[in-house]
Amino acid sequence: MTTIAKGAKCVTLVNVFVVEPAKQQRLVDVLVEATETTMRRLPGFMSANIHRGLDGTRVANYAQWRSVEDFQAMLKNPEAIPHMQQAAALASSFDPKLYEVVEVCNIHEQQG
Amino acid sequence: MTTIAKGAKCVTLVNVFVVEPAKQQRLVDVLVEATETTMRRLPGFMSANIHRGLDGTRVANYAQWRSVEDFQAMLKNPEAIPHMQQAAALASSFDPKLYEVVEVCNIHEQQG
Secondary structure, eight states, rough: EEEOOTTOOHHHHHHHEOOOHHHHHHHHEEEHHHHHTTTTGGGEEEEEEEEEETTTSSSEEEESSSSSSHHHHHHOOOOOOHHHHHHHOOOOOOOOEEEEEEEEEEHHHHHH | EEETTTTTTSSSHHHHOOOOOHHEEEEEHHHHHHHHGEEEEEEEEEEEEEETTTTTTEEEEEEESOHHHHHHHHHEEEEEEEEHHHHHOOOOOHHHHEEEEEEEEEHHHHOO
């Protein structure tokens, strides 16, 4: 289970891939494999959460890294690069950007 | 605190807004206000998590709804529509899509 919290000591990568429906499952598999074999062992990795678009045309990765520096080091890591290239080759476009959480509102807070 | 889990009984909206940096804060404010005043009271709302892109050019909403039907009902809700129009007017583009979680990998699982 991954948690999203305001003020958490992490940066968040949100990367939405646009993909042909016929390639969606393969792209999911590539991202899961990249996470399991490589990303999770890199310094600063906190989580990766792979999402399948219900209409078949998107895959999204919501990932958390300890710092911008850890994320940037991953981008240059020789083990990580082939995985990213493989994912990029399957997508029509993708948009990897780093974010900070500014507001969290959920029903547990409303009930508490 | 929001949680992301595989097999959770919800659908996830990921909506990345592309925005001019000068309008980013206003867009964040509009989304937070929409959540606090309207969205959180609608049937099926589970969470909204507003993210600010570190480079100034993105705002992302990671939101959870109980079902596709609840989300679609929100899209037609007369109270919700003006908020969505206000957000859309501030953005260069946006990409609201529904997702399911297919894989969660995080450091807590590795340690556990």
